[in-house]
Amino acid sequence: MRLLPSLLISLSLAFAPLAAHAEEETASPPAALDEKTVEAIMARAVDEVIRPGYRDFHASAGRLTAAMNTLCGEASAPAFDAARGAFTDTIKAWSRIEIVRVGPVIEKNRFERILFYPDRKSTGLKQVQATLASGDEKDTDVDYVATKSVAIQGLGALEYILHGTGAETLTQEKSGFRCRYGAAVAGNIESIAAGLVDIWEKPDGIQAAWKHPGPDNPEFRTGGEAITALLGILVHGVETVRDQRLEIFYKGTQPKPRTAIYWRSGNTFVSITANLEGLKTLFDTSGISDLLPAEKKSVAGEIDTLLDGLLAAAPTIDADVAKSVETPAERQKIELLLAETRDLILRLNDDLGGALGLTAGFSFSDGD
Amino acid sequence: MRGALIDRRDFVRAAGLAFLAGLSPRAAFALGRSDAVFASAYRGADGGYGIATLTERGEIVDRFDLPARAHGMAFSPATGRTVAFARRPGTFAMVLDLSGRSEPVILSAPEGRHYFGHGCFSPDGRLLYASENDFEANGGMIGIYDATAGFARAGEYSAFGIGTHDLTISDDGRMLIAANGGIETHPDFGRTKLNLDHMEPSLALIDASSGALIERHGLPPSLRQLSTRHVDVAAGGRVWFACQYEGPRNDLPPLVGHFAKGEDLAFVPLPEDVTIGLGNYVGAIAVNRQDGLVGITSPVGGGMAVTIDAGSGKVTQSRVLADAAGVAPAANGFAVSSYRGDFQDRHSPVAWDQHIVRLAARG
Numbered sequence: 001m002r003l004l005p006s007l008l009i010s011l012s013l014a015f016a017p018l019a020a021h022a023e024e025e026t027a028s029p030p031a032a033l034d035e036k037t038v039e040a041i042m043a044r045a046v047d048e049v050i051r052p053g054y055r056d057f058h059a060s061a062g063r064l065t066a067a068m069n070t071l072c073g074e075a076s077a078p079a080f081d082a083a084r085g086a087f088t089d090t091i092k093a094w095s096r097i098e099i100v101r102v103g104p105v106i107e108k109n110r111f112e113r114i115l116f117y118p119d120r121k122s123t124g125l126k127q128v129q130a131t132l133a134s135g136d137e138k139d140t141d142v143d144y145v146a147t148k149s150v151a152i153q154g155l156g157a158l159e160y161i162l163h164g165t166g167a168e169t170l171t172q173e174k175s176g177f178r179c180r181y182g183a184a185v186a187g188n189i190e191s192i193a194a195g196l197v198d199i200w201e202k203p204d205g206i207q208a209a210w211k212h213p214g215p216d217n218p219e220f221r222t223g224g225e226a227i228t229a230l231l232g233i234l235v236h237g238v239e240t241v242r243d244q245r246l247e248i249f250y251k252g253t254q255p256k257p258r259t260a261i262y263w264r265s266g267n268t269f270v271s272i273t274a275n276l277e278g279l280k281t282l283f284d285t286s287g288i289s290d291l292l293p294a295e296k297k298s299v300a301g302e303i304d305t306l307l308d309g310l311l312a313a314a315p316t317i318d319a320d321v322a323k324s325v326e327t328p329a330e331r332q333k334i335e336l337l338l339a340e341t342r343d344l345i346l347r348l349n350d351d352l353g354g355a356l357g358l359t360a361g362f363s364f365s366d367g368d
Numbered sequence: 369m370r371g372a373l374i375d376r377r378d379f380v381r382a383a384g385l386a387f388l389a390g391l392s393p394r395a396a397f398a399l400g401r402s403d404a405v406f407a408s409a410y411r412g413a414d415g416g417y418g419i420a421t422l423t424e425r426g427e428i429v430d431r432f433d434l435p436a437r438a439h440g441m442a443f444s445p446a447t448g449r450t451v452a453f454a455r456r457p458g459t460f461a462m463v464l465d466l467s468g469r470s471e472p473v474i475l476s477a478p479e480g481r482h483y484f485g486h487g488c489f490s491p492d493g494r495l496l497y498a499s500e501n502d503f504e505a506n507g508g509m510i511g512i513y514d515a516t517a518g519f520a521r522a523g524e525y526s527a528f529g530i531g532t533h534d535l536t537i538s539d540d541g542r543m544l545i546a547a548n549g550g551i552e553t554h555p556d557f558g559r560t561k562l563n564l565d566h567m568e569p570s571l572a573l574i575d576a577s578s579g580a581l582i583e584r585h586g587l588p589p590s591l592r593q594l595s596t597r598h599v600d601v602a603a604g605g606r607v608w609f610a611c612q613y614e615g616p617r618n619d620l621p622p623l624v625g626h627f628a629k630g631e632d633l634a635f636v637p638l639p640e641d642v643t644i645g646l647g648n649y650v651g652a653i654a655v656n657r658q659d660g661l662v663g664i665t666s667p668v669g670g671g672m673a674v675t676i677d678a679g680s681g682k683v684t685q686s687r688v689l690a691d692a693a694g695v696a697p698a699a700n701g702f703a704v705s706s707y708r709g710d711f712q713d714r715h716s717p718v719a720w721d722q723h724i725v726r727l728a729a730r731g
Binding site for chain 2 (some may be wrong): 101102106107108109111115118120121215216217218220221235236239243244335337350359360361364365366367368
């Protein structure tokens with residue numbers, strides 16, 4: 001335990017150190033979770049889900065960079081298809097681990113640099129179009145791109161390069177600016193992914209902190225705090241699928257298909273499916289349900305059933321979002337996803353959260 | 369481009385009107401009962417949200433449904449009105465007249481803004497100030513609403529910081545006090561705290577008539593991850609503030625401090641076991657002027673309620689209270705609630721939210 005440097009010399013400390021104070025106990029804190037079980041769950045979450053997730057994302061981004069470089073050299077239709085395929089694979093790998101919205105990924109703007117979304121005012125689109133129009137050679141340099149606006153250096157920019165207006169020129173001009181800018185963006189995504197892998201792979205770094213809660217731990221003082229954070233990934237992950245990936249284009253009387261994530265490349269439901277795969281992998285592989293008391297064990301089965309239903313429906317929806325919101329059968333599937341994600345949030349938040357000692361549910365318990 | 373947030377706002381407005389239409393005259397009358405001295409937001413056993421009024425002993429007097437979860441509240445002794453703000457990143461606020469003289473009013477944050485969960489009335493009750501997020505510009509704002517004109521939006525001031533959370537006002541109404549928690553958030557990320565590696569916490573004193581900055585107190589680099597989130601005002605105008613630490617969990621940061629206009633910030637050194645018991649986190653703070661005490665609560669680290677002597681800065685009492693939520697000055701000491709339904713020594717089948725307001729003038 002380290003004491004923060006006392007600022008109070010400079011900020012003037014009016015009061016003397018404290019004497020003993022009265023202490024009484026009026027209510028029992030939540031029953032302590034079994035620390036060994038917690039450590040095993042956190043170890044599986046870190047070693048079998050989070051670390052492999054970032055490693056897969058990094059490897060995928062590496063293949064994407066290579067595919068973009070090949071495309072730039074060949075400007076051929078097969079190379080174009082291969083680059084688009086590698087882009088979709090990178091979306092899948094990112095979307096599986098994207099569900100982790102805590103820790104290093106939300107530091108140093110890494111998350112926004114990988115994925116700037118939603119682009120409510122078309123800021124990113126305008127900036128990418130301006131970059132393509134300017135043809136400034138500096139924008140073909142990975143290190144330089146990394147210093148530019150978050151909106152022009154990640155997956156959204158690359159989607160426009162590969163699937164937006166003028167993408168066909170990628171098969172017409174070898175070493176064209178558009179392609180080399182795209183290769184720099186891919187290289188930048190690979191570089192950010194490499195940074196995340198480095199941080200998570202350090203044996204004595206965040207992975208150790210996540211796996212071994214304790215009084216001297218910089219992340220989690222108790223097993224309860226660690227499990228709450230893990231549950232938070234699950235709850236917030238499903239909330240994001242519902243609020244930011246489905247309702248953002250499908251709510252109210254007027255659907256807005258062009259606000260859907262990755263609509264240009266037809267990867268909207270590819271990404272949503274991968275988000276759900278990531279959540280199911282984390283829930284199942286971590287074994288967080290081991291903490292459920294015997295009489296509540298059925299909660300785990302209910303959560304799995306909901307996840308399975310979502311995973312069965314999401315990939316079958318028409319990849320063309322504009323069509324999907326106009327076709328009754330496809331709309332029905334989207335509405336099913338909305339209803340089941342709502343139900344899943346309640347199961348995780350209230351039932352699993354309640355069983356883990358969060359009386360009023362997970363979301364209620366984060367103060368503010 | 370109209371995003372999901374705008375749709376939610378429309379939904380909340382429509383839902384709110386339906387709630388108002390369903391309010392019976394009896395309910396409005398009951399809200400005016402004189403033994404109601406506290407109000408707090410809650411989540412009911414059925415999962416629905418509302419606010420309740422309570423007696424000094426913590427018994428529920430009446431309830432009022434809300435379309436979604438509320439967070440902070442404010443009371444105007446001049447008009448008898450109480451306001452409950454949506455929890456961030458919510459876009460509604462509900463104004464109730466506990467005297468039953470006027471109809472409830474639902475406010476909606478304007479486009480490009482959401483409520484941060486707190487606000488205050490001017491002493492004469494004519495203006496309502498709300499802490500708001502200009503999320504595209506990542507700037508804390510103070511929305512101003514005219515209580516004499518149906519709470520129409522009358523303007524806004526900068527809060528001179530980011531992540532503005534609690535907001536209160538000096539007794540003479542001349543100075544707004546904003547607790548800028550310093551954490552970037554955006555409704556596209558829900559409640560996720562973004563970029564905790566470059567927080568900018570501050571406490572700002574703002575001229576209530578002009579919006580001009582009077583003083584702004586940032587924190588030194590060693591405490592840049594100490595989010596200054598809640599404030600209350602003691603007799604004489606001294607501002608007490610409470611913090612939530614986003615830095616390493618094994619640090620022992622200061623969590624409570626005070627200052628007056630023209631002074632530097634001064635922190636109260638809490639005993640190590642209290643800082644640990646609070647989980648490096650204070651969720652609510654209240655001053656009891658009559659008793660010269662400051663109360664703080666935390667739901668983190670097992671939950672704790674702590675009382676501090678405002679004169680000496682010494683902790684006079686600390687008690688473990690699981691899921692401790694709100695704190696407000698009571699007839700003696702403080703009323704404290706919990707997510708588990710405790711309020712004083714009474715238990716109700718609700719989850720009390722993070723804040724309690726006392727339905728009375730400052731002592």
